[in-house]
Amino acid sequence: MRNNQPPVDTGNSPKFQKKFYFSRRKYCSFCKDKIKFIDFKNYKVLENYVLETGKILPARVTGTCSYHQKQLSKAIKRARHMAFLKFIEPKRG
Protein backbone atom coordinates (compact mmCIF):
# COMPACT_ATOMS: atom_id res chain seq x y z
CA MET A 1 0.00 0.00 0.00
CA ARG A 2 1.49 3.29 -1.05
CA ASN A 3 0.40 6.77 -0.05
CA ASN A 4 -2.93 5.49 1.19
CA GLN A 5 -2.90 7.30 4.51
CA PRO A 6 -3.19 11.07 4.75
CA PRO A 7 0.14 12.87 5.12
CA VAL A 8 1.35 13.68 8.59
CA ASP A 9 3.06 16.99 9.14
CA THR A 10 6.48 16.08 10.46
CA GLY A 11 8.25 19.33 9.64
CA ASN A 12 7.86 20.95 6.24
CA SER A 13 9.83 18.60 4.02
CA PRO A 14 9.35 19.56 0.36
CA LYS A 15 10.23 16.08 -0.89
CA PHE A 16 7.36 14.51 1.00
CA GLN A 17 4.84 17.05 -0.29
CA LYS A 18 5.93 16.64 -3.88
CA LYS A 19 5.45 12.89 -3.72
CA PHE A 20 1.99 13.20 -2.25
CA TYR A 21 0.57 15.77 -4.65
CA PHE A 22 2.13 14.85 -7.96
CA SER A 23 2.20 11.06 -8.04
CA ARG A 24 -0.74 9.26 -9.64
CA ARG A 25 -1.42 5.86 -8.16
CA LYS A 26 -0.99 2.90 -10.50
CA TYR A 27 -3.60 0.15 -10.61
CA CYS A 28 -4.24 -3.16 -12.32
CA SER A 29 -6.50 -2.46 -15.28
CA PHE A 30 -7.57 -6.12 -15.48
CA CYS A 31 -8.84 -6.08 -11.89
CA LYS A 32 -10.72 -2.89 -12.65
CA ASP A 33 -12.57 -4.46 -15.59
CA LYS A 34 -12.97 -7.72 -13.61
CA ILE A 35 -11.38 -9.91 -16.26
CA LYS A 36 -11.09 -13.47 -14.97
CA PHE A 37 -8.47 -14.80 -17.31
CA ILE A 38 -6.63 -13.27 -20.22
CA ASP A 39 -7.13 -14.79 -23.66
CA PHE A 40 -4.25 -14.77 -26.12
CA LYS A 41 -6.66 -14.21 -28.99
CA ASN A 42 -7.55 -10.60 -28.20
CA TYR A 43 -4.07 -9.48 -29.10
CA LYS A 44 -5.08 -5.82 -29.29
CA VAL A 45 -5.20 -5.71 -25.49
CA LEU A 46 -1.83 -7.44 -25.26
CA GLU A 47 -0.19 -4.86 -27.53
CA ASN A 48 -0.56 -2.28 -24.75
CA TYR A 49 1.74 -4.31 -22.50
CA VAL A 50 4.54 -4.77 -25.04
CA LEU A 51 7.26 -2.36 -26.17
CA GLU A 52 7.78 -1.54 -29.85
CA THR A 53 10.71 -3.93 -29.86
CA GLY A 54 8.44 -6.71 -28.58
CA LYS A 55 9.65 -6.84 -24.99
CA ILE A 56 7.12 -7.53 -22.23
CA LEU A 57 6.74 -4.54 -19.90
CA PRO A 58 7.40 -5.26 -16.21
CA ALA A 59 4.57 -5.10 -13.68
CA ARG A 60 6.23 -2.25 -11.80
CA VAL A 61 5.79 -0.06 -14.90
CA THR A 62 2.24 -1.00 -15.86
CA GLY A 63 0.92 -1.62 -12.34
CA THR A 64 -0.75 -4.97 -13.04
CA CYS A 65 -1.17 -7.28 -10.06
CA SER A 66 0.93 -10.43 -9.81
CA TYR A 67 -1.99 -12.74 -10.62
CA HIS A 68 -2.71 -11.00 -13.91
CA GLN A 69 0.94 -10.38 -14.80
CA LYS A 70 1.59 -14.13 -14.74
CA GLN A 71 -1.33 -14.76 -17.08
CA LEU A 72 -0.38 -11.81 -19.26
CA SER A 73 3.16 -13.02 -19.86
CA LYS A 74 1.87 -16.47 -20.82
CA ALA A 75 -0.78 -15.00 -23.10
CA ILE A 76 1.81 -12.82 -24.85
CA LYS A 77 4.07 -15.82 -25.44
CA ARG A 78 1.18 -17.80 -26.90
CA ALA A 79 0.19 -14.88 -29.10
CA ARG A 80 3.76 -14.78 -30.43
CA HIS A 81 3.61 -18.48 -31.29
CA MET A 82 0.44 -17.91 -33.33
CA ALA A 83 1.99 -14.85 -35.06
CA PHE A 84 -0.36 -12.28 -33.48
CA LEU A 85 2.59 -10.43 -31.96
CA LYS A 86 6.23 -10.00 -32.95
CA PHE A 87 9.14 -11.71 -31.29
CA ILE A 88 11.80 -9.46 -29.84
CA GLU A 89 13.67 -7.46 -32.45
CA PRO A 90 17.10 -5.99 -31.75
CA LYS A 91 17.35 -2.21 -31.98
CA ARG A 92 19.06 -0.98 -35.12
CA GLY A 93 21.34 2.02 -35.35
Place this chain on the structure above:
Amino acid sequence: MNRKYEIGFIINPESSEEDVKKIIDSIVDIIKKSNGIVENVDEWGRRKMQFPIQKHNEGFYVFINAEFEGHVFFEIERRLKLTEKVMRFIVLRLDDKLKKANRLTRKWKRIEKLSRKLGENSDEPEMIPDEDLDEDDKEVIDEE
Protein backbone atom coordinates in the same frame (compact mmCIF):
# COMPACT_ATOMS: atom_id res chain seq x y z
CA MET B 1 -13.84 -37.42 -17.58
CA ASN B 2 -14.33 -34.71 -20.17
CA ARG B 3 -12.41 -31.48 -19.93
CA LYS B 4 -12.57 -28.23 -21.84
CA TYR B 5 -9.90 -27.61 -24.45
CA GLU B 6 -9.16 -25.03 -27.08
CA ILE B 7 -7.53 -25.92 -30.39
CA GLY B 8 -6.11 -23.32 -32.75
CA PHE B 9 -4.17 -23.70 -35.96
CA ILE B 10 -2.95 -21.77 -39.00
CA ILE B 11 -3.43 -23.34 -42.45
CA ASN B 12 -1.33 -22.62 -45.52
CA PRO B 13 -2.94 -19.74 -47.50
CA GLU B 14 -2.40 -21.48 -50.82
CA SER B 15 -4.80 -24.29 -49.90
CA SER B 16 -8.37 -24.14 -51.21
CA GLU B 17 -11.55 -23.90 -49.11
CA GLU B 18 -12.20 -27.63 -49.55
CA ASP B 19 -8.85 -28.43 -47.99
CA VAL B 20 -9.70 -26.24 -45.00
CA LYS B 21 -13.01 -28.05 -44.57
CA LYS B 22 -11.28 -31.42 -44.77
CA ILE B 23 -8.80 -30.54 -42.05
CA ILE B 24 -11.52 -29.19 -39.75
CA ASP B 25 -13.74 -32.25 -40.35
CA SER B 26 -10.89 -34.65 -39.65
CA ILE B 27 -10.38 -33.12 -36.20
CA VAL B 28 -14.11 -32.89 -35.45
CA ASP B 29 -14.39 -36.59 -36.35
CA ILE B 30 -11.68 -37.56 -33.87
CA ILE B 31 -13.48 -35.70 -31.10
CA LYS B 32 -16.92 -37.10 -31.92
CA LYS B 33 -15.69 -40.70 -32.20
CA SER B 34 -14.36 -40.54 -28.65
CA ASN B 35 -17.66 -39.23 -27.22
CA GLY B 36 -16.50 -35.63 -27.05
CA ILE B 37 -18.54 -32.47 -27.62
CA VAL B 38 -17.66 -29.76 -30.16
CA GLU B 39 -18.91 -26.47 -28.77
CA ASN B 40 -18.09 -24.13 -31.64
CA VAL B 41 -15.80 -23.76 -34.63
CA ASP B 42 -14.41 -20.30 -35.31
CA GLU B 43 -13.06 -19.58 -38.78
CA TRP B 44 -11.26 -16.26 -38.75
CA GLY B 45 -10.34 -16.52 -42.40
CA ARG B 46 -7.26 -15.10 -44.08
CA ARG B 47 -5.23 -12.76 -41.91
CA LYS B 48 -1.91 -11.02 -42.18
CA MET B 49 0.67 -12.39 -39.79
CA GLN B 50 3.23 -10.31 -37.89
CA PHE B 51 6.13 -12.31 -39.34
CA PRO B 52 6.42 -14.80 -42.22
CA ILE B 53 5.99 -18.51 -41.45
CA GLN B 54 7.31 -20.91 -44.09
CA LYS B 55 7.76 -17.89 -46.39
CA HIS B 56 4.03 -16.98 -46.25
CA ASN B 57 2.85 -13.59 -45.05
CA GLU B 58 -0.79 -14.65 -44.68
CA GLY B 59 -2.51 -17.53 -42.95
CA PHE B 60 -5.93 -19.13 -42.55
CA TYR B 61 -6.85 -19.08 -38.84
CA VAL B 62 -9.22 -21.63 -37.25
CA PHE B 63 -10.15 -22.00 -33.57
CA ILE B 64 -12.17 -24.87 -32.07
CA ASN B 65 -13.62 -25.11 -28.56
CA ALA B 66 -14.38 -28.66 -27.46
CA GLU B 67 -14.75 -31.08 -24.55
CA PHE B 68 -12.97 -34.42 -24.65
CA GLU B 69 -10.91 -36.86 -22.60
CA GLY B 70 -7.22 -36.58 -21.94
CA HIS B 71 -5.93 -39.27 -24.27
CA VAL B 72 -7.67 -37.63 -27.25
CA PHE B 73 -5.39 -34.64 -26.74
CA PHE B 74 -2.40 -36.62 -28.09
CA GLU B 75 -4.33 -37.96 -31.07
CA ILE B 76 -5.26 -34.44 -32.12
CA GLU B 77 -1.71 -33.19 -31.72
CA ARG B 78 -0.42 -36.11 -33.79
CA ARG B 79 -2.94 -35.44 -36.54
CA LEU B 80 -2.07 -31.74 -36.67
CA LYS B 81 1.63 -32.52 -36.85
CA LEU B 82 1.16 -34.95 -39.72
CA THR B 83 -1.00 -32.69 -41.93
CA GLU B 84 1.42 -30.68 -44.00
CA LYS B 85 -0.90 -27.76 -44.69
CA VAL B 86 -1.07 -26.83 -40.99
CA MET B 87 1.75 -24.36 -40.39
CA ARG B 88 1.29 -23.74 -36.65
CA PHE B 89 -1.00 -25.16 -33.99
CA ILE B 90 -1.78 -24.81 -30.30
CA VAL B 91 -3.86 -27.03 -27.97
CA LEU B 92 -4.76 -25.62 -24.55
CA ARG B 93 -6.64 -26.87 -21.52
CA LEU B 94 -9.05 -24.24 -20.19
CA ASP B 95 -10.53 -26.08 -17.21
CA ASP B 96 -7.92 -25.42 -14.58
CA LYS B 97 -7.67 -21.74 -15.38
CA LEU B 98 -11.39 -21.21 -14.87
CA LYS B 99 -11.16 -22.85 -11.44
CA LYS B 100 -8.43 -20.45 -10.38
CA ALA B 101 -10.44 -17.54 -11.72
CA ASN B 102 -13.32 -18.37 -9.39
CA ARG B 103 -11.10 -17.51 -6.45
CA LEU B 104 -10.83 -13.99 -7.83
CA THR B 105 -14.60 -13.53 -7.96
CA ARG B 106 -14.84 -14.33 -4.26
CA LYS B 107 -12.22 -11.69 -3.58
CA TRP B 108 -14.08 -9.09 -5.65
CA LYS B 109 -17.34 -9.81 -3.85
CA ARG B 110 -15.62 -9.23 -0.51
CA ILE B 111 -14.23 -5.94 -1.77
CA GLU B 112 -17.62 -4.79 -3.03
CA LYS B 113 -19.20 -5.46 0.35
CA LEU B 114 -16.48 -3.51 2.14
CA SER B 115 -16.66 -0.58 -0.25
CA ARG B 116 -20.44 -0.39 0.17
CA LYS B 117 -20.12 -0.29 3.94
CA LEU B 118 -17.57 2.48 3.70
CA GLY B 119 -19.78 4.46 1.34
CA GLU B 120 -22.73 4.37 3.73
CA ASN B 121 -21.09 4.92 7.07
CA SER B 122 -18.05 7.10 6.72
CA ASP B 123 -16.91 9.81 4.37
CA GLU B 124 -13.23 8.93 4.70
CA PRO B 125 -12.44 5.75 2.77
CA GLU B 126 -8.82 6.02 3.78
CA MET B 127 -9.48 4.76 7.30
CA ILE B 128 -9.92 1.06 6.47
CA PRO B 129 -8.82 -1.43 9.11
CA ASP B 130 -5.74 -2.94 7.52
CA GLU B 131 -6.07 -6.39 9.05
CA ASP B 132 -9.07 -7.41 6.94
CA LEU B 133 -7.44 -6.94 3.55
CA ASP B 134 -4.62 -8.43 1.53
CA GLU B 135 -2.30 -6.17 -0.40
CA ASP B 136 -4.08 -6.78 -3.67
CA ASP B 137 -7.43 -5.94 -2.13
CA LYS B 138 -6.22 -2.56 -1.03
CA GLU B 139 -5.11 -1.57 -4.48
CA VAL B 140 -8.50 -2.40 -5.93
CA ILE B 141 -10.27 -0.30 -3.32
CA ASP B 142 -8.00 2.62 -4.06
CA GLU B 143 -9.20 2.79 -7.62
CA GLU B 144 -12.86 2.84 -6.71
